[in-house]
Amino acid sequence: MSAATRPNVTAAVLALWLVLLCALGTGDAGAQRSGGTIRVLASWTGSEEDAFRQVLDAFTAEHHIRVEYQGTTALREVLLSEVRSGTPPDIAVLPSSGELTAYAANGYLAELGPVVPEGEYTPLWTPRLTENGPVYGIAVKADLKGIVWYDGTRHRPRDLPALAADGRQWCVGMGDGATSGWPGTDWIEDILLRQQGKQVYERWATGELAWDDPRVARAWRTWGELFSGAAAKAALGTDFRAAGKQLFAKRPPCALEHQGSFIRGSYPGPHRARFGFSSDVLGPPRPPGGPGGAHEVSGDFAALFKNTGHTEQARELLRYLAGVEGQRTWAEHTPPGSARPFSANSEVPVSVQRDDRIAQSIARTLQSSSLCLDASDAMPPRMRLAFQRAVLTFLSYPDADKENRLGPLLGSLEKVHRSTEQGGDEHQPWPSTVCR
Structure with a gap:
């Protein structure tokens, strides 16, 4: 480059920088004006x-x-x-x-x-x-939770209770990375709400009821009786996102999925998906001393x-x-x-x-007058994670050992419960209420 042309190039570079600075300045001012x-x-x-x-x-x-x-x-x-x-x-x-x-x-x-x-x-x-x-x-x-999905082109609502009684008819997946097990916590929460009603459910969800209380143990036991043997093993090895898609296979290996309303959007046949309330599908046991009917x-x-x-x-x-x-x-x-x-x-x-x-x-239904938040979602994060892990552990027990090992498992969860109430480096409070 000759000495004669260098000043023109320098001027051009300076002009380009001025343009860029003006543009940047305008952008900043625009961001300020736009909030x-x-x-x-x-x-x-x-x-x-x-x-x-x-x-x-x-x-x-x-x-x-x-x-x-x-x-x-x-x-x-x-x-x-x-x-x-x-x-x-x-x-x-x-x-x-x-x-x-x-x-x-x-x-x-x-x-x-x-x-x-x-x-x-x-x-x-x-x-x-x-x-x-x-x-x-x-x-x-x-x-909305506490509902059961099925293929409306294959099954009628009146067929569902008989299907639900057979653990092999449930499409179940516990897998979800670091939070695996949460579909099982949904099951236990739903069963406890149906069996015991809002008052007991809320006492448990807000930390007032012990995890080894007989009423809580009954919900675990009911769930364990439904998923035994091969059904439990299959649930442990299946990702929750894949479980319900089997409902719409050419030869579906299962007929029902217990899952929240959000799952319908991931079904390959969402237009065919129908749901029933778990209280209708699984049977409506009435809690002692009060009416049921709340939706999770x-x-x-x-x-x-x-x-x-x-x-x-x-x-x-x-x-x-x-x-x-x-x-x-x-x-x-x-x-x-x-x-x-x-x-x-x-x-x-x-x-x-x-x-x-x-x-x-x-x-x-979401505008209903009787709703309860997902209990584990409302619990302290440390308690929720322990609950999720306990679900996986419980499913992994041999059928003959589930009854004997349930007590110690719930006892370990109760220890976590008590530890959350003692505080620590980071406070994890229990909710004051979860139902209305």
Whole structure:
């Protein structure tokens, strides 16, 4: 390069840098005018992520607040790492109220206050540390549990009790990585609720009833009698995502699946899937001293982390996600053929489920007056993980040993129960209530 041309090149480089600096400056100013960028962490991936991003885009278009979304199947591990490093997301959507209240008890979460739409959510869907304390989370998505799925083109409702009595007719999978065993906890919770009713169920879920109480032991024993031998072995070796797909095989090896409403979206034949309440399929034992009939439910709870720098913008997003407009938008942007999300907001009409009668029935049940949260979801995380592991251990026992080994197994769970009440480096509180 000659000396004559060098000044022109230098001028061109300087001009390019000026353009880039101006562009960066405009971007920063635009971000400030738009309210900055907030970060959301949740477990939704695939088609669920696509639908949720559409909701976030609609929010950005209306409120001029940018949202960066991260979906991960390792939500618990990712969030814990970020919190410990001092870089939590603005909002995290947790699949259990127990994890949420643990973060709140250790001072990581901001109170939500006016974010909760007045009169649209019952206390069941707005976790607190104490019954009348401040709200630290809100269910932006809900699911119904205590139900049994089957192929409606092959079986009629009246056939289900006979099928249910045969353990070989159940499609069961306990596998789910680090949280394997949770489908079994769902079974035991559902059986306890049916056998003993809301009062006993709630005492157990809130830590007032011992794990080795005879009523709790009866629920385990009932479950163990249903899944024995080859059925138990098959359940231990099957991932929960694969279990129910067998319902729709050309020659299905099983006919029933005990699973939450969310599972329908993963079935290869969702239009053929029908459900019955477990109380109808498994028989309706009436609890002593009180009526049964409560439905078990679960939720995805959004929480706001402190000191992220975008608290007010994040509150605005939570207000939108929890409100009727955001919930309706979420349903409407779900891709055709995928299951639309269910809402815990009592003002969201059943009609958002379009002409899907099965989904409408689930939505109406979620607005029922008698609901109980999934007990293990509401328990302290340490207790929930011990419960999940105990389920796997119990299934692995030889049939002849189950009865003799159940007592010591429940005794070990009771020790974990007592240890959670003694506290530790990180407080993990028990819920004050799980039913309404």
